[in-house]
Every structure is written in C-alpha cells, then in structure tokens.
Amino acid sequence: MAYTNRRTILQAAAALPALAAAGRGALAAEPAASEAPKKVASVAPPHVTQILAHYIVNAKYDDLPANVRKEGVRTLLNWVGVAIGGSHHQTVDIAASALAPFSGPAKASLFGRNERFDIMNAAFINGVSSHIFDYDDTHLKTIIHPAGPVASALLAIAEMKPVSGKDFLNALVLGIETECRIGNAVYPNHYDVGWHITGTAGVFGSAAAAGKLLGLNEQQMIWALGLAASQPVGLRESFGSMNKSFNPGRAASNGIFAAILASKNYTSSDGMIEAKRGWANAISTKQDYAEITEGLGKRYESALNTYKPFACGIVLHPLIDAAIQLRNENKLTPDMIKQVNVKVHPLVLELTGKKTPKEGLEGKFSVYHAVAIAFIEGAGGEKQFSDRAVQDAKTVELRQKVVPVVDPSIKPEQVEMSVQLADGRVLKKRIEHAVGSLEKPMSDVDLERKFADLAEGILPREQAAKVMELCWKVEGLASAGDIARAGARSTA
Template sequence: MTTINRRGLLKVGAIASVAAATPGLSLSAMAQGEKMKTAESAPSSPPEPVTRILAHYLVNARYEDLPANVRKEGTRTLLNWVGVAVGGSHHETVARALSALKPFSGPPQAGLLGRSDRLDIMNAAFLNGVASHIFDFDDTHLKTIIHPAGPVVSAILALSEYHPVSGKDFLNALVLGVETECRIGNAVYPNHYDVGWHITGTAGVFGAAAAAGKILGLSEQQMVWALGLAASQPVGLRESFGSMNKSFNPGRAASNGLFAALLASKDYTSSDGMIEAKRGWANTISTKQDYREITEGLGQRYESALNTYKPFACGIVIHPALDAAIQLRNQYALTDDQISRVDLKVHPLVIELTGKKTPKIGLEGKFSIYHSVAVALIEGAAGERQYSDRAVNDPKVIALRERVTATIDPAIKPEQVDITITLKDGRVLHKFIEHAIGSLEVPMSDQQLEAKFTDLAKGILPDAQVRRLIETCWSVENLGSAADIAKAAVV
C-alpha cells in the first residue's frame, strides 16, 4: 500500500477554517484554452501521489471547515439543481429512459423528483441526473464548462434515501464532490474537452464518487479506490450534443460514481494512482495534465464557490447574445416584423459549439445561436419553452433566424457579444455585452433563482408544494435527514 509522503502531508494535513474563493473569474477563463490548444503540457515529472492527496483531504474535510460563502454557494447549487431536475422530470427523454429501465430496477429505494416513481438508488441517480440536464438549464463551472451538480447531487440524494445522512453532512459532501470534479477538470481542460470528451461526464464521475464516499464514511484507502474506480468509468462524448444522449452523460456519471463508492466501501480495490499514473486517467484521455490544479490549496480555495447558474436554457456561450437581444427587445418594444437583420460578432467558440443553422428539434435549438437570438427577440425569453419542438419549427422564428448572421471576431471574448439590429424603418440598434446575466460578475440573485425554480416546477408540483420545496432546500443545513429534500420533491 502506498503511503503519503511528507510533502503531501504538509500540503493537505491541515484544512483552513476560513477561506475566500478566488474573485473575478469568469467565462474569460475559457479563452485561455484557445491559447493552450497548440501547446501540449507534459505530465508532472514525477507526479505526486495525486489520488492519495485528494483522498486524504476528502476523508478529513469537515463541514465546520467550510467558509460561509462556500456553504451558501453549495446551498444555491442544491436549489438550482432541484429546480431543473423537477422541471425536466416529464420530458420525453426521461419517460423513455424510465420505460426502458423500470422493468429491471431493484427495490424502490429512492424517488424520481417531480414524479411518483421509485427505483433502486442506482437507477434513481441516473434518471434524476438525466432530468436535471435535459434542458441545459443547470449550473456551470465557467473555467471548465462542467455542470457540477448533475453528477454529484443526483448520486448523493438517491443515496440519502437509503443511507441516512444529516443536512450538514449532505451539504459538506455536495461541496466536496463539486470541488473534486472541478479541480480534476481544471487539470485537463481545455485539451481533454477539445478532443471531444464531454467533461461533465468524464470529470463528474469523480465528484459523484467523492461525495458518495464521504457520506458512506470511507477510509482514506477506500476513498483512493473509489476515485480509482471512478477513473475507470469516463463517460460522454461531445458528438452527443443536441440529442438525448447528452443528458445521459451526467446521469451515468452519477450512477457510475455511486457504483464506485459502494464497491470501495466493501474493499473492492483499484490502483492507488489512477488519476496521475503513466497509464492512468489524466495521461490516457488528455494531452494536458496540471496536477497542481487538483492538489494545491485544498481547503483554502474553493472551485465550488465559483459555480454559476443559467438564466437561459442553453449552452453558456449563447448567453451574452440572449442577454443583449432581450434587452434591446424590451427597451424598444421590438416585434419580429420590424427587424430587417441581426448581426452578431462572436468568439470562435460560439460558432464551434452552437453553429446549427437549421435545427429541427428542440434539443438541437440549444446549439443554434441563430434560433436562440430569433426566439428571444420574438418571445422575450429563452427558457425550456423556447427550446421545444414547437419553438424551433415556428414559422415566425424560422423566418427571423434566417435574418440572423454570426461573424467571428477575434477581439470578442467568450463572455462577450456585439449585436447590431437593423430595423426596416432604417434605425440601427446596437448593444455590447461585457458580462451576461448569470456570470460571476452579474450573478443571478436568490430571488431570481427562486423565480426560475418556480417557473420550472409549475404544472408539475402544486404551488404550495413548490414553495415548501424551495424552503427545504434553503434550510438544508438544519435538516435532520437530507432525504427530506427528495420526499418534498415527489408527487
């Protein structure tokens, strides 16, 4: 058995009790990836025992050590995730998956949010993860474009219905899971993402394993094995974007991570260096490995405090254009028949990720800058209803999107957009967005998160139940049983 060296012990032995998250980070961190595409980073030589250093931290990290701002962001992460999971619970993607899996499910151990169905915890974790991502309305760690809550909360909420855990311990596990997946994501982004991996699935499995392992009370060695078993289960390719398969990825990451932690709890072994070894996870699936992102500042800087929440139900790179379009629409009371053309100047990533010009189904619309701007100008919103099959096939939307152009401008950062709307009466309207709503610089308020939650849950849960569920999420730290969240979210 490998033992942690003195350097590793000094690095993680003491956990800071008070720490502030790094301020000022934004989607511009994504731009750094553009500079790194042509330069491959060599692995640390020799790498530290990264897997064990991380496991040591996870096993010893206490709820009491979390700074107040980290606890608050963890609670906001929970609230947002529950809202999007309930909102997506009756999408046809969930219905089809449930129909396929329910005949083979084990005992009814955990509920599906927004539904009356109960499945075994593995299938419940998967399906809640699918539901939470199907609208592309979930949270985003902007430095890596990971959607952190899907893999982590889907796993531990299902587990909490089978293995009792207090609200405080649940929140601690949530934060540690998000911390784990985002740090591991930082170590390989953007090279890993650029080659085609869906990083929410590939890094998310580590977050689910870490969080579930924390709740299960794994020893340090067992946590090493859990992380190793997670490393053996990378899931998700970017080719799946625009299909039901995309939401499969965080769902499967949740169930795979839970699977890994449960096996490790019974001493099912793995290599002790599965993250950093020569033929381990990082070296196998990425040409960049920066292990310092995983091990440095554990308990002192929190990636989990940098989480953001979407006001729009689509890829984050479209948000600046949506923000600008809706602001101009509202300011000038625009209607589609007034608009002659819409010209966008965007970062190259916008076209790469969302360049579909003629989406045919709602899921494809989420990856079309053209549809997104057109529907936002017509309907003044970009929620799940604007990414339905109805919306992408609306003749008015189709007609306007054909008048939308997007041009790459190297001077535009990923979090920016420059929009010009030319009206048929000759007027020219212009808007430049530096930071869109939902960014770290312009975050959604608690009240806006509640409004988003309420809108998503409307028609699925009674209004009074929605209000109780919101209050239950806000009070997670005071819950005697975290399973109360799941109970409050089912019909």
C-alpha cells in the same frame, strides 16, 4: 480562489503558455476549433490520488467557509428546480420506462414523478432530468455542470440511509470540489478533443461525495477514485440529442457504483489519476496536477459556481441577453428586423452552429435560434427551447436573418450585436458579462423564481414551496432525504 471575471474564464488557445506561467491563479483556455490541443508539460507529483482522498475523508462541515456553504445551498436549490422541471421531458419518460423492469429495490424517489427506483437507477434518471434543459449550474472555468453527477447520487443515498443536512452539504461541496479540480487539471485540451467533461470529471465528484456519505476510509476512497477513473462517460458529439443528458446521469450512477464497490474493499491502483497510464494521461494532452492538490480546504472551486437564466449553453447567453435588451428597449417586433449581425468568439459557432434545428434539443445548440427566439419572445427559458419554439414559422423566418461573424478579438463572454431595421435604423448592443455570470449573478430571488417556473404544472404550488424551503434549510435537516421525498409527485 477569489471570484474572477468572465474575461479570463475561457481564453483562446494561444494564451495557454502564458497562463501556465502565471501560476495557480490562471484560468484554463478553450482553443479554437482549428487549433490542435497543446501539450502542457507537468511532472506528476507523487500520490495525487492519495492526497485528494486524504482531504475528502478528513474534510468536515465545520471547515467550510460561510460563503462556500451558502453557494452549496444555492447549488442545491437550483439543481432540484431543474430536476423537477425536466422530469416529464420525453427523454426522462423513455429512461424511466426502459429501466423500470430492471430496477432493484425501490429505495429512491424521482423528482417530479411518482415512480421509485433502486438508488443507482434513480441517480441516473434524476441526473438526466436535471440536465435535459441545459439549465443547470455551470463552473465557468471548465464548463462542467457540477451538481448533476453529485446531487443526483447524494439524494439517492440519503433516502437509502440516514444523512444529516450538514453531512449532505459537506459531501455536496466536496464532490463539486473534486470534479472541478480534476477538470481544471485537464481543461481545455481534454474537452477540445471531444470529451464531455461534465461526465468524465463528474464521475469523480459522484464517487467522492457518495464515498463520503458511505464513510469510506482513506484507502477505500483511493480505490473509489480509481474505479471512477475507469468509467469516463460522455462525448461532445452527443450534444443536441438525448445522449447529452445521459452523461451526467451515468456519471452519478457510476460514482455510486465505484463507492459501493470500494466500501467492500474492491481494489484499484493507488495512482489512477496521475499514473503514466492513468486517467489524466490517457484522456488529455494537458495535466496540471497542482490544480488538484494545491490549496485544498483553502480555495474552493464550488464558490465559483454560476446559475443559468437561459436554458442553453453558456456561450449563447451574451447573445440572448443582448437581444432581449434591444427588444425591450426599442419595443421591437419580428417584422421590424431586417438583419441581425453578431460578432462572436470562435467557440460560439463551434458549439452552436446548427442553422436548421428541427427539435428543441437541437435549438439549444443553434446561435440562429437563440437570437431569433430572444427577439420574438423576450426570454430564453425552457419554453423557448421546446419543439414548439424551434418549429414556429416566425422563429424559422427570423433565424434566417441572423448573421454570426467570428471575431477572435471577441471574448467568449462577450458579444457585439448590430440590428438593421426595415426603417433604416441600426441598433447596437455590446455585452461584456451576461446576466448569470459571476459579475452579474442570479440573486436568491431570481433562483426562487426560476424554481417556481420550472415546477409549475408538475408540482402543486404549495408542494413546490415546501421543497424550496427544505433546500434553503438543508443545513438544519435531520434527514436530507426529506428533500427527495418532498420533491416526488404524489400518486394520488
């Protein structure tokens, strides 16, 4: 699939019939909160699960196009950075403390920490760490954060058994391809009723990737996908709490669980994705199975991955981008601002309508906080979504001057911002595509700066640089587990 512009990524629900008619190139839509999910008729072709399993088992590293390999490496680098950055958040401290007494053999590392756990608990904790800042990668067509469930599982396995860098990268791409294709098949209806698609689709990516490294045969891979289908995890009600990051972490460990059982011939149905009472029919009113089976090995969803310059939900990125530009262009200070009016897509208030966030995690789902902090600090990194930032008196005061207005003509990737100043002037900014989008992607240098900033204060600068180098050179590594070992904090 060619790179698409963000305008087509999250269409309003009314566009669904037209998109369905347009064929495989059409992108999924996000219905407004007031609209019920629409049934999308789709006759399940035979053997969807088997077709996918056959592809996963037989796909080789040498089959990957150069651009897909490159995006896989960028995905890895970004994921390791956010996993290190989130490693000492209170959420991760709690998870590590709670699970330590129950961990099995200590075979896998935690990024940014000195504890070691069994592979399933390590995958879970690293998955939590990588998502707690909401700073991870995003497949914009589905709002799936692909690397969390997949990379967390793979790096744990890579410490348990020898895995070459090429095999690791191939499994990473295949896992992302699996979860995003399955996500495409049910989005947006599945998401709209309340499922957190990163967890529910991510478990398939984890199972596929783990199964690839464990050398499952085709029948075992079918069973692994079936066992993954029985473990959907994550509800959108959890957004703004520690529970949100639980979802990709649990998807990672559940996928390993499924692959290990399947490796010992623990059986499942052969049609768990597409059967009448299978996963897709049970959890969604839309099933577009061609998204799963068509173009395997030819079009790559993993090539459409994007990386966040701001540590919050994608729908807030245009607003933060606009605020930072206006601030910098006009040297604005909070006392100069009388009111900030923003025209937004309905999805913005549906997802980020928290007016009075009390802690950093809630701030990530507050359009009021995101705009205010962007004007005050000129940034939108993890520091701007901390408890400190959310509770700052100047931020609290300025967010009361933010007035979002829903305008259905505004696309999810757009925003119109108008700032009334105390001196009577009115400043305006329209964003078509925010920085970090496919149209304005983060460069390799941008990703390195983000990585270094996240690792600061957690790993020594030399160690962080070494981990970064290993990520860039993953394809040449004899052991991909070196990345996980290098990313752990020394006990000294």
